[in-house]
Amino acid sequence: MKKMLQLLKEKGYKRASLGVNKENYAVCMYKNVGFEIIGDGADETEYLMVCDLT
Known part of the structure; x- marks a missing residue:
């Protein structure tokens, strides 16, 4: 997961x-x-989650 987030940030x-x-x-x-x-x-059975990549 950390590698995927890093790749998204780089892109x-x-x-x-x-x-x-x-x-x-x-x-x-x-x-x-x-x-x-x-x-x-x-x-109501799901959370929506967000990660700031800046």
Whole structure:
């Protein structure tokens, strides 16, 4: 995940986003690499998360 975010940054992306099920253990991993929860995703079972790459 860190390598992917670095590659996106090198290519000029300002941020990355993803949707993840609220019960998925990966939520903690995403937080650890810089993603923040900004709200619910497509439905109330998902988080919408964003990582600032600047």
